[in-house]
Amino acid sequence: MKINDAERDALYKVIFSRRDVRKDFISTPIPNDVLERILKAGHHAPSVGFMQPWDFILVTEDQTKNALKKGYESASLESAQKFSDEKRGEYQSLKLEGILEAPLGVCVTCDRERNGPVVIGRTIKPEMDLYSTVCAIQNMWLAARAENIGLGWVSIIHDDVLRETLGIPDNIEIIAYLCLGYVSNFNDKPELEEFGWLPRGDINQLIHKEKWTNKA
């Protein structure tokens, strides 16, 4: 099946306008058919040995969100202590999650035992199943953007809090907690770039030819 130039350009438009969304969520619920398309995009990610190790836990209730927000707050306080005095104030001024405001949360997990102990392509690099699950998340991120829905990955929360709050069994690996919702605005640039925390790197400094030591 051939992809034409307009379709290719649409993909790039989605990739370059995708943002990690932490604010500007509005309360409009996500229609079921839209959510189904986003989850299906995740389910059609590449997976090592076609093991499809992912599960999706949908969170919509305030009680659940409140418990997760508390978990974020405690993890964020713990994190602030790790920054230098100079950076700590800046860090604490940033809004880094939208757990309560986003109408939908999705916890994405990886069942490392799915489809048996020996998986094609995971025999040498055991982390491949975790990476497959991340590919599913990136598909969902782009699908959400293409539906004009914001998505943010909340990584400042301990797995234990998610495990206990959502009742996730011990043998299931937690990869991500995602916040999804329509937004009043998509930023032109990543917030940390706009804020001056770090600049976008020069891609030419990241490309090597044949050997690490030969910068392109």
Add this chain to the structure above:
Amino acid sequence: MKINDAERDALYKVIFSRRDVRKDFISTPIPNDVLERILKAGHHAPSVGFMQPWDFILVTEDQTKNALKKGYESASLESAQKFSDEKRGEYQSLKLEGILEAPLGVCVTCDRERNGPVVIGRTIKPEMDLYSTVCAIQNMWLAARAENIGLGWVSIIHDDVLRETLGIPDNIEIIAYLCLGYVSNFNDKPELEEFGWLPRGDINQLIHKEKWTNKA
């Protein structure tokens, strides 16, 4: 910036027609401007704390490819021993990489020390930088598909072989070795699905509501 329905549908077309390509590579070289777009798509992936921890090592020389192919062959032999007698023959009949045939190889790495020791969003979940790099790979995978270029992730090779062959420093994490090239054909379905190794799972079995135990 609004994404319209045609653009959204183009994204889904790319997502659903993306394949892990191991055969059907043709030797036509990838033009520089096309390669630049694919790498730029990777560079515009989300990254924890905007750390952009990735590097891309481009492999085009036969000598390098031959060394990696040898590494694959030895890792594949080692892997075959892990399958049951019944599955081993099937495993060995599969073509699982296109190292020599694909005109371009790209090794994607993660510099876990980039931009200093404390990274926003990695304070609690240290693997977030590895996951950011996987997001870059998935962006590249979709960009390649949108350029009608096949991409395959070779995971049956020891990191040590890549490290030695490409001269990658010890403090740099190796995430993936990718094979890229134009193809004579994109399969309608994943090869392992077509071959009957595993079926595509029912997505409804993977969706939970509010708690792991509540299947949707």
